[in-house]
Amino acid sequence: RRVRIDVVTIFPGYLAPLREALLGRAIEAGLVELGVHDLRDWTHDVHQAVDDSPYGGGPGMVMRPQVWGEALDAVLAAGPARLVVPTPAGRPFTQATAQAWAGEERLVFACGRYEGIDQRVVDSYAARMPVDEVSIGDYVLVGGEVAVMVMVEAVVRLLPGVLGNPVSAQEDSFSDGLLEGPAYTRPVSWRGLDVPEVLRSGNHAAIARWRRDRALERTAARRPDLLDALPEDALDRADRAF
Ligand SMILES: N#Cc1c(-c2ccc3ccn(Cc4cccnc4)c3c2)n[nH]c1N
Numbered sequence: 001r002r003v004r005i006d007v008v009t010i011f012p013g014y015l016a017p018l019r020e021a022l023l024g025r026a027i028e029a030g031l032v033e034l035g036v037h038d039l040r041d042w043t044h045d046v047h048q049a050v051d052d053s054p055y056g057g058g059p060g061m062v063m064r065p066q067v068w069g070e071a072l073d074a075v076l077a078a079g080p081a082r083l084v085v086p087t088p089a090g091r092p093f094t095q096a097t098a099q100a101w102a103g104e105e106r107l108v109f110a111c112g113r114y115e116g117i118d119q120r121v122v123d124s125y126a127a128r129m130p131v132d133e134v135s136i137g138d139y140v141l142v143g144g145e146v147a148v149m150v151m152v153e154a155v156v157r158l159l160p161g162v163l164g165n166p167v168s169a170q171e172d173s174f175s176d177g178l179l180e181g182p183a184y185t186r187p188v189s190w191r192g193l194d195v196p197e198v199l200r201s202g203n204h205a206a207i208a209r210w211r212r213d214r215a216l217e218r219t220a221a222r223r224p225d226l227l228d229a230l231p232e233d234a235l236d237r238a239d240r241a242f
Helices: 012-019 021-028 065-076 095-101 119-126 145-156 204-222 224-229 237-241
Strands: 003-009 032-038 082-092 106-110 131-135
Touching: 003 012, 003 065, 003 145, 012 021, 012 032, 012 145, 021 032, 021 145, 032 065, 065 106, 065 119, 082 095, 082 119, 082 145, 095 145, 106 145, 119 131, 131 145, 204 224, 204 237
Parallel strands: 003 032, 003 106, 082 106, 082 131
Antiparallel strands: none
């Protein structure tokens, strides 16, 4: 099964890193097909204008619907797809979102800039296909390109054959609802700091318990919201010490 990913942007060069390393190999292996399109290819004026002033006033500029409509009609002509529009006002993009999208045949990402894209673009396509307005986090970026890089990486790593060691969905970090605990490798002592004894004990039950305790401790300290979101039966008696 292969996934076709198309990205429309006024900065196609911004997406070049997608063709490096792991994702680049997935593309070469034919697991992923990636198309990056310059939105300005669908302008017709000498200035290649893609933005205009916002109705109702306010700061900045808004991206014009006509150009986006022609670009997306052209890209979507290749077949049905899920349209993804990154925006600070989007629903949170989570591991669950990545899991869901990993099952799609085609994803088309519309990267906005300025203050975003005229809302009628989303509204007009939402009438005929799944359209997701998503945000990768509670901070403000200048455009959607970085968000698309994040989302494409999170999705493509889930595709069979992409990762060398295919972590199963339930083993993936965040899948048990807790943060990953600390990791260690050689040397056993480094700048006066030693690897925790238990990890070298060979006692796999003790190691599993220690790792769970560290994950619970870290989650309670850094992401208490994740603890609150755990299903009732997720924490056993030993877990409740945290
Ligand atoms: N996903 C995501 C995002 C974005 C994001 C995404 C697309 C666009 C297109 C334009 N802008 C700039 C902009 C627009 C409106 C207000 N403020 C800034 C973007 C920001 N910012 N932060 C995130 N987590």
